[in-house]
Amino acid sequence: MGATDARRPPVMADVAKEAGVSHQTVSRVLNDHPNVRGETRARVLAAIGKLGYRRNLVARALVTKHSRTLGVVSFDTTLYGPASTVYGIEQAARSAGYFVSIVSLKSIDRRGVLDALDYLADQGVDGIVVVAPQRSAATALTDLPGGIPTVAVEGGQAGGVPVVCVDQVEGGRLATEHLLSLGHETVWHVRGPSDWLEAEGRVAGWRAALAAAGRDGPEPLAGDWSPRSGYEAGRSLANMKDVTAVFVANDQMALGVLRAFTERGVRVPDQVSVVGFDDIPESEFFSPPLTTIRQDFDAVGRQSIEVLLRQIGGSGERERLVVSPSFVARASTAGR
Amino acid sequence: MGATDARRPPVMADVAKEAGVSHQTVSRVLNDHPNVRGETRARVLAAIGKLGYRRNLVARALVTKHSRTLGVVSFDTTLYGPASTVYGIEQAARSAGYFVSIVSLKSIDRRGVLDALDYLADQGVDGIVVVAPQRSAATALTDLPGGIPTVAVEGGQAGGVPVVCVDQVEGGRLATEHLLSLGHETVWHVRGPSDWLEAEGRVAGWRAALAAAGRDGPEPLAGDWSPRSGYEAGRSLANMKDVTAVFVANDQMALGVLRAFTERGVRVPDQVSVVGFDDIPESEFFSPPLTTIRQDFDAVGRQSIEVLLRQIGGSGERERLVVSPSFVARASTAGR
DNA sequence: GGCAAGACTGTGAGCGCTAACACTAGGGAG
DNA sequence: CTCCCTAGTGTTAGCGCTCACAGTCTTGCC
Missing domain, CATH: 3.40.50.2300 (Response regulator)
Structure with a gap:
């Protein structure tokens, strides 16, 4: 108890002191490094539990240059289509261990898309999914700020970026x-x-x-x-x-x-x-x-994340995934 | 040109060198500090433009302890109600200069809500809006991880947190x-x-x-x-x-x-x-x-952000905003 | 002319973490 | 018996930024 005097949340050094190891060893435990003795690992884990330590992901992001956050740019998420797609994206991203930051545009013109992209880039996202069903949005993707992996959903033959869409x-x-x-x-x-x-x-x-x-x-x-x-x-x-x-x-x-x-x-x-x-x-x-x-829509969302993660992983290829629609017969049609 | 040798993005120090000032002066310009000479400011701004410098918000967040990101926890954003509410929240948050990180739950039980809250807390959000229309979700708010300002939308008389809801x-x-x-x-x-x-x-x-x-x-x-x-x-x-x-x-x-x-x-x-x-x-x-x-729904979303920002600003009061619904007459009702 | 009170700018430290390297102990090869 | 390699650990140096403080250079006023 009372390991730290002030009421500030414990940091890695506090855990290290508690466990009687160096902060680096704590880091190794957290990152599943192989070269940590089982007994040491257990001691560190116990200290983490005792102190209620939570790793500061911001500090981690600063040094690793990866925020484990993906950006999503979409148009009017009130509509069923975009809402469902974004939902699929969010689910897939989270189960892959990524946070999702969303920008919902009201008008999806070139300017708006570029602003959103900039905005997300500022935040340090690792990749971006643009739900770009409009031509003006899709063309905005031809000249991206650069550096950040991006995939377009419903983006037609959007310039240089991979696309996932329904046929x-x-x-x-x-x-x-x-x-x-x-x-x-x-x-x-x-x-x-x-x-x-x-x-x-x-x-x-x-x-x-x-x-x-x-x-x-x-x-x-x-x-x-x-x-x-x-x-x-x-x-x-x-x-x-x-x-x-x-x-x-x-x-x-x-x-x-x-x-x-x-x-x-x-x-x-x-x-x-x-x-x-x-x-x-x-x-x-x-x-x-x-x-x-x-x-x-759900499949589209999921696949767009798969493609994006491959892109982040360094696969240079410009994939293009097409999901087939299906016919649903009901009562509003009849023969002549 | 060629101020920085490598192909890495410019940092504050690069701008400082380019403008012939200290990095701190660059920081002051970026943060609109009053005590910067007009001419100096102009020189810094020019250097920023020339180098294409963008401030690293992750580094900034590390020292300020504010990520300027808000978390949103919602249930099935495919439904019109939640989707509209989240849309309103996102718009309001962005215009207040905040990023929005979303977690969409499929089942909104106590455990799920608490996990989502933890998840967002790890990411270092400055505040959280929980769209908690279910009783099990609302009760989860009674014992929050603590420290992070939170507001509930449609949360009934959710424990300790402010609420915005429709009557x-x-x-x-x-x-x-x-x-x-x-x-x-x-x-x-x-x-x-x-x-x-x-x-x-x-x-x-x-x-x-x-x-x-x-x-x-x-x-x-x-x-x-x-x-x-x-x-x-x-x-x-x-x-x-x-x-x-x-x-x-x-x-x-x-x-x-x-x-x-x-x-x-x-x-x-x-x-x-x-x-x-x-x-x-x-x-x-x-x-x-x-x-x-x-x-x-739009008003609910906007108001929840207003309340949350007040909460972040330190207003201790436990607000409760009620939005009135309105009657819309159409053709599905008639007299006896 | 001197001096305090501003205006403006620079210096150092450090946020909490990981990467790179240095170190120690033990065990198998020569 | 020495050497080297590996497993396990500690030490140091930043990531890019802001904060606190220490300057310097004006002003204005006695």
């Missing part, structure tokens, strides 16, 4: 092919904002599937991912006579589309079939339950 | 009173999990409103916040004859209830009125658009 084109294709296979003449599309790579990918998949079937693609309707924008697109679609199938770029907008159809008396799936994208927990309980494309 | 009882009352004022004989309730303080509060508000109107409260149906559990509760309710008004403890479960009613041909609001809780972005587009109680 959006494939997803768009799956949705569209499903609708065509039900006998629909053509498929309309409510797309996401034009700056988003995910939106682009889904449009490309939709176009590709239509082209492969020899069909004309109508002009896509623009949305901004929000239920409201889907609602507005849905009102427009409800006014057109020849619409029988719609592929909506995310589930939230699909909800808006369904709402607009309900208001106008358009029955889904009897008159119009609707497919969404994401498979948020709610979509199974929409009216009708929504057929959609599932993205495994 | 759940008031919300439950608002919802129930609205339904009673429409002429419903009584109001049924689909509640959240029993360990959650928010669920308890809403039940209490519902009970209080019924009691004030001299009505009997039927036994509440149990849910777990998920749309599926709401769906199951909805199926039970659809089987009962005398149900005309339901207050559901969150919007996601309300969606499930609506779905079950739709399947059974129960018309909302003609036959049954439904009120939700949270006002998630989707609820405006449910069928029918959901009358609900709005929680300002």
